[in-house]
Amino acid sequence: VYRLAQVSNHIIDQCVAQGVPFAREYGGLLANRSFGGAQVSRTFYARGQTGQQLLLGAYSALMRQVARGQVKLFPRREMLDLVVINGKARGITVRNLITGEIESHEGDAVILATGGYGNVFYLSTNAKNSNATAVWRCHKKGAFFANPCFTQIHPTCIPVSGEYQSKLTLMSESLRNDGRVWVPKKKGDTRPPNEIPEEERDYYLERIYPSFGNLVPRDVASRQAKFRVDEGRGVGPTGHAVYLDFRDAIKRLGKKAIAEKYGNLFQMYEKITGENPYEVPMRIYPASHYTMGGLWVDYNLQSTIPGLFVLGEANFSDHGANRLGASALMQGLADGYFIAPYTLGNYIASTDLDKIDLSHSEFQGSQE
Structure with missing residues (x-):
């Protein structure tokens, strides 16, 4: 929580640089407003669609990297399994929701940023595809789950x-x-x-x-x-x-x-x-609406499975039993922009990672 507060100003600067149109006062300074649970104006905002505007800013930055060839997207995939080799997360197996084909992807580590489990309720504000199957499959592979009762x-x-x-x-x-x-x-x-x-x-x-x-x-x-x-x-x-x-x-x-x-x-x-x-x-x-519980992570956002990093609502950190408004956006942006790039890099640099490919028996077994 202390680290989240430390980087919160950087989040605003990052999003402004991406073109997020935060509300401003007459003199040009960022405006803020009250949110539930506080008696002071503590929240920067973009009219009534702050979350949507932050998503558009993040998506625009991502697609810029896609256009440069730095990132390859695999849309419309559902995660079926976490592939663990020698005790470390080394890839995932997914289903192509268009063709039905089963695919695997290998890597030095796995980042899970798949949201919460609010759809365990019959109706929620979550999209129906946000069904927490990825979190559950990692839990079945040994990742500890924390505070599952903390639902907002x-x-x-x-x-x-x-x-x-x-x-x-x-x-x-x-x-x-x-x-x-x-x-x-x-x-x-x-x-x-x-x-x-x-x-x-x-x-x-x-x-x-x-x-x-x-x-x-x-x-x-x-x-x-x-x-x-x-x-x-x-x-x-x-x-x-x-x-x-x-x-x-x-x-x-x-x-x-x-x-x-x-x-x-x-x-x-x-x-x-x-x-x-x-x-x-x-x-x-x-x-x-939101789940404060999720996969357990340490200070580096790494789960109990080495190499599996869990970001945003998918992890259990930061919010306690009752998240305050706007804090989920803050956590997701902090995790993705200012924490994971450093902790993930440190893990890869300091860990002995064997060279693997999709012919490895664990990937073959995962697809069966």
Whole structure:
């Protein structure tokens, strides 16, 4: 965690150099904003799509190296096995998802950056292909797993609409900067939200946690939303939702200012639900989002299998039992840009690695 804090400034410089359009103040300095779990503005951002913009910056830098011939991509592959030779990770076996062909690839080491296991839940905000099979197969080969119970339930997701859904959609935590979370005070109140007068609304986060208000940590906001639904005060067609209301923020700042901050998020919400969040409150509910547990790694991000390095959400490090907003992006970028290049290089330089190729019996056995 100390090292992560040390390199965090470099992450911003790296991403700015890649063209990530971080928000800036009038004078040109980087702007920041509040996120849940803190009472200060601590997060640099790119409107309501910080993660997407960071991905575009990283992908652009990667494709530049691909165009130069420095990197070769093997897209649409699913990892089937980790190949361990003489106790060291030396390659992987994968399935080509287009042709079905089984392939193997050898190397001096293996880096696993395949995300978390949130899809163990029936619905989550993760893409369905992010199914943790790579992490599981490394665990079966002997890599220790740490803190599997540390799963983060994100409080601001679009609620379930029906049984046909394969995943849930995340709405940025930044919305809680200006949105107020509430439910009706009366149980079973099915009136439209705009017909419920102010005195009959329970702004329960502001009531229970006056210091933090709507910016309580994610686990607290999720738990309290579940409590309200269990009390029979949930809203919407299913009753499994609470309101996130921007009425007061629009009155205070104007619709244009809110649109500048959250316009892309509001548009996405309206496309999914058919409701205009400028006119009626959003409906949100907690959903499985991130896993703090993962494969155990040491300070060099190396697992218990020598030569297997695990980066980002796939490992267990940095976040404890409850990750704070934006810290996953910070960890993934720190691991990939500022930690693994040095620890991996040190491993290769200081380890006796036999020369191998795909004819080795371990690769042949892995494909059978």
